Amino acid sequence: MAELDVKRLAEYLIDGEIGRKEVTRITAELPQLTVEDGYKIQEQLVAMKLSEGYRIVGPKMGLTSQAKMKQMNVEEPIYGYIFDYMVISDGVIPMNELIHPKVEAEIAFVLGKDIEGPGITGAQVLAATEYVVPALEIIDSRYENFQFTLPDVIADNASSSRVVFGSRFTRPEGLDLDLVGVTLSINGELKDFGAGAAVLGHPANSVAMLADMLARKGQKLRAGEVILTGGVTGAAMLHAGDTVTAKWDGLGEITLSVK
Numbered sequence: 740m741a742e743l744d745v746k747r748l749a750e751y752l753i754d755g756e757i758g759r760k761e762v763t764r765i766t767a768e769l770p771q772l773t774v775e776d777g778y779k780i781q782e783q784l785v786a787m788k789l790s791e792g793y794r795i796v797g798p799k800m801g802l803t804s805q806a807k808m809k810q811m812n813v814e815e816p817i818y819g820y821i822f823d824y825m826v827i828s829d830g831v832i833p834m835n836e837l838i839h840p841k842v843e844a845e846i847a848f849v850l851g852k853d854i855e856g857p858g859i860t861g862a863q864v865l866a867a868t869e870y871v872v873p874a875l876e877i878i879d880s881r882y883e884n885f886q887f888t889l890p891d892v893i894a895d896n897a898s899s900s901r902v903v904f905g906s907r908f909t910r911p912e913g914l915d916l917d918l919v920g921v922t923l924s925i926n927g928e929l930k931d932f933g934a935g936a937a938v939l940g941h942p943a944n945s946v947a948m949l950a951d952m953l954a955r956k957g958q959k960l961r962a963g964e965v966i967l968t969g970g971v972t973g974a975a976m977l978h979a980g981d982t983v984t985a986k987w988d989g990l991g992e993i994t995l996s997v998k
């Protein structure tokens with residue numbers, strides 16, 4: 740393949756995000772695109788957002804459920820980054836800034852210490868975790884009809900778009916996060932439910948796996964980062980006028996409205 744024009748491809752995806760327009764998946768033009776290429780484009784996209792003055796809140800893991808991994812025919816999840824401008828603090832999702840958003844309920848970790856792979860375990864993650872907090876992630880693939888291959892979605896920053904954190908931060912000691920039950924409802928109708936174990940057996944395993952994936956690039960997880968571990972529930976489509984309510988057993992609840 741000719742040299743990958745990561746700058747052009749990252750700009751293409753950022754234009755889709757800013758212009759709120761679906762774009763054709765990159766692999767329609769470059770069918771040989773690899774997972775490594777996808778991460779190169781993502782790195783460029785992240786660098787461009789940083790150069791615009793946005794700040795990284797933390798990384799996110801995606802495709803962590805058996806159902807999503809099966810759907811994409813992959814054995815390893817993917818990661819992307821949540822930026823400060825993606826964090827919603829007033830409980831209102833601005834539909835006019837998004838393309839075709841979906842919401843999923845997650846458990847986020849706030850690190851008190853750096854974690855450097857490889858060989859990290861869930862127990863080590865819990866020991867380095869200051870708090871866990873419920874989170875609703877809004878994913879909004881820039882691709883037409885949410886259709887993509889694995890390298891495409893990696894390039895597109897794992898569909899990252901918005902996030903709402905709960906108001907309760909809980910110390911992890913004594914919690915069985917694999918057993919935490921979560922419900923996701925829209926306009927009072929239950930859309931999905933699950934337990935923390937849906938995330939790679941335990942959400943701490945997701946952080947451990949992320950530390951190992953970053954270690955391959957000589958990177959580490961840093962104290963203060965807030966990490967989205969992956970969907971406990973499936974993702975539900977959002978529409979203007981919707982009210983989303985999600986409840987995490989023992990951790991709290993979040994309500995948000997779509998305007």
Ligand code: 0L1
Nearest residue numbers: 801802878880892897898
């Ligand atoms: O956060 C996620 O699990 C989403 C990863 C990307 C796949 C998708 O957009 O459904």
Ligand code: MG
Nearest residue numbers: 801876969970
């Ligand atoms: Mg997610």
